[in-house]
Amino acid sequence: MATQILEINDLTHRYPDGDGGIFDISFSVNKGEFIILAGQNGSGKTTLIRHLNGLFKPEKGTIRLHGQDIFKDLTHTRKTVGMVFQDADTQIVCDTVFDEVAFGPENLNLDRTIVNTKVNTVLDQLNLTQLKDRNPATLSGGEKRKLTIAGILAMDPEVIVFDEPFANLDYPGTQSLLAVISALNKNGQTIIMATHDVETVMQSASRLLIISRGRLVADGEMTEMIRHLESNGIKPPCTCTMEPSFPPMSMNPPCQ
Amino acid sequence: MNPFMFKTGNSLLHGLDTRCKVFLVCMVSLSLVNADFPACGILFGVLAFFTKDIGLRIGQTLKHLRYFILFLIFILLSRALTISGDPLVSLHGMTISIQGLYQGSLVGLRFFLIMITGLVFSATTQPSSLKSAAQWYLKPIPFVPEKRVAIMISLALRFLPLLIQQAQETSNAICARCGNLEKNPVKRFIRLTLPLLKKTFLSADHLILAMEARCYCEDRTDPKFEPSGKESIFIVVSLAFWFCLLLA
Numbered sequence: 001m002a003t004q005i006l007e008i009n010d011l012t013h014r015y016p017d018g019d020g021g022i023f024d025i026s027f028s029v030n031k032g033e034f035i036i037l038a039g040q041n042g043s044g045k046t047t048l049i050r051h052l053n054g055l056f057k058p059e060k061g062t063i064r065l066h067g068q069d070i071f072k073d074l075t076h077t078r079k080t081v082g083m084v085f086q087d088a089d090t091q092i093v094c095d096t097v098f099d100e101v102a103f104g105p106e107n108l109n110l111d112r113t114i115v116n117t118k119v120n121t122v123l124d125q126l127n128l129t130q131l132k133d134r135n136p137a138t139l140s141g142g143e144k145r146k147l148t149i150a151g152i153l154a155m156d157p158e159v160i161v162f163d164e165p166f167a168n169l170d171y172p173g174t175q176s177l178l179a180v181i182s183a184l185n186k187n188g189q190t191i192i193m194a195t196h197d198v199e200t201v202m203q204s205a206s207r208l209l210i211i212s213r214g215r216l217v218a219d220g221e222m223t224e225m226i227r228h229l230e231s232n233g234i235k236p237p238c239t240c241t242m243e244p245s246f247p248p249m250s251m252n253p254p255c256q
Numbered sequence: 257m258n259p260f261m262f263k264t265g266n267s268l269l270h271g272l273d274t275r276c277k278v279f280l281v282c283m284v285s286l287s288l289v290n291a292d293f294p295a296c297g298i299l300f301g302v303l304a305f306f307t308k309d310i311g312l313r314i315g316q317t318l319k320h321l322r323y324f325i326l327f328l329i330f331i332l333l334s335r336a337l338t339i340s341g342d343p344l345v346s347l348h349g350m351t352i353s354i355q356g357l358y359q360g361s362l363v364g365l366r367f368f369l370i371m372i373t374g375l376v377f378s379a380t381t382q383p384s385s386l387k388s389a390a391q392w393y394l395k396p397i398p399f400v401p402e403k404r405v406a407i408m409i410s411l412a413l414r415f416l417p418l419l420i421q422q423a424q425e426t427s428n429a430i431c432a433r434c435g436n437l438e439k440n441p442v443k444r445f446i447r448l449t450l451p452l453l454k455k456t457f458l459s460a461d462h463l464i465l466a467m468e469a470r471c472y473c474e475d476r477t478d479p480k481f482e483p484s485g486k487e488s489i490f491i492v493v494s495l496a497f498w499f500c501l502l503l504a
Contacts, residue, residue, distance in 0.1 A: 075473075078468070079471060091462070093407075094414060096384055099384045099410075104471065105477070107472050108471060109475050112477055112478070133264055155471070
């Protein structure tokens with residue numbers, strides 16, 4: 001039986017101006033899963049994922065991490081559930097790649113030797129070692145995204161939540177980032193990714209959640225849920241549009 | 257790329273502890289207050305040695321500093337023309353005095369040496385080490401949250417170029433819609449600053465969330481310094497130089 005990490009029950013969050021928000025959302029996250037959270041712009045994806053590590057407090061409902069309310073120990077929650085934001089530029093805090101990766105472990109007040117070891121390991125894992133003295137401002141878009149992932153990985157999270165990780169990335173940047181994320185998942189890392197670009201990640205993901213107007217409208221295996229994309233305003237993968245009787249034999253056909 | 261950016265290297269100054277370098281910069285600045293031409297000459301020689309040692313190209317550096325050098329020439333001329341003394345040249349009622357020229361050259365040279373000191377310091381010091389050194393110096397001062405100040409220095413260093421870039425982008429977006437045709441400077445200022453401020457505050461909001469998401473707190477791991485062992489020699493020499501100038 002799969003180990004449950006996160007359990008979200010009846011989560012509701014309304015914004016004071018009445019626009020947007022999320023309503024009665026319930027689902028759970030098991031260890032090693034790769035979950036795509038798909039939805040239109042403004043559907044509530046970002047609002048939902050910002051609850052997962054306690055950045056937002058729900059109006060109603062609970063989030064449990066290994067059975068314990070996430071707000072009981074926020075530091076533990078944020079260490080366990082790492083979050084990679086959409087805009088890398090506003091997430092990067094320090095003036096060198098090394099310091100940026102060290103920022104999280106330093107906040108946990110770890111010993112300097114442990115911080116350095118963690119940073120070097122993560123830089124090596126993501127092939128960023130040669131950039132460690134560079135100013136993050138001089139990195140390419142793809143390198144910046146990798147750096148933000150490195151900053152989270154250095155905190156040893158169990159779950160990494162991505163908010164539109166492929167936004168504003170070119171094709172090679174997207175492929176390189178996807179390879180990194182897929183490799184992390186293959187090594188046992190649990191991934192939750194909010195995106196409206198399902199096609200890019202459909203091959204790597206195991207589960208699809210669809211959110212529409214703040215409500216969870218579909219939750220299940222990728223191959224079964226994919227047919228619900230278009231009706232909820234999300235671009236379906238090319239395969240779906242070419243072959244109405246999806247699922248087809250191949251999940252990654254050439255798109256002409 | 258400008259000469260004030262950090263450059264990796266193995267020079268004598270690169271290996272020096274940043275706290276010592278901050279101290280040396282202070283000592284050089286203090287010494288220059290009392291420095292006459294011979295002392296300035298000695299400092300010039302020392303700085304020229306370090307500039308060469310860290311691999312800065314003199315010609316390229318001077319090219320980057322051309323506006324500053326123009327400013328120094330302006331100081332020299334204004335001093336030479338306004339300080340009364342023995343006339344050196346008189347032209348159209350304006351007199352350049354020997355004393356004015358001497359004073360102007362000395363002030364200009366002092367400013368130049370301070371600039372070169374800053375340049376050598378910033379080219380051999382990582383911004384993160386500077387932040388750590390500031391934290392170390394502020395630690396003994398009561399009621400000063402040194403860790404908060406250090407993170408603020410880090411954020412300023414990180415976000416200043418980003419702000420400049422955003423200002424440029426906003427300006428370009430305004431020009432793309434012929435906003436540059438607006439002659440009223442107040443309107444032009446408002447059109448640039450309002451969207452820029454909005455963007456900046458939004459970015460600040462995102463930054464706060466991103467820092468919170470990574471457990472930001474003030475009880476953080478302290479920075480580690482790695483002295484090269486040569487710091488004491490530099491400190492003694494700089495103190496001795498300063499004392500000599502005080503006594504002279």
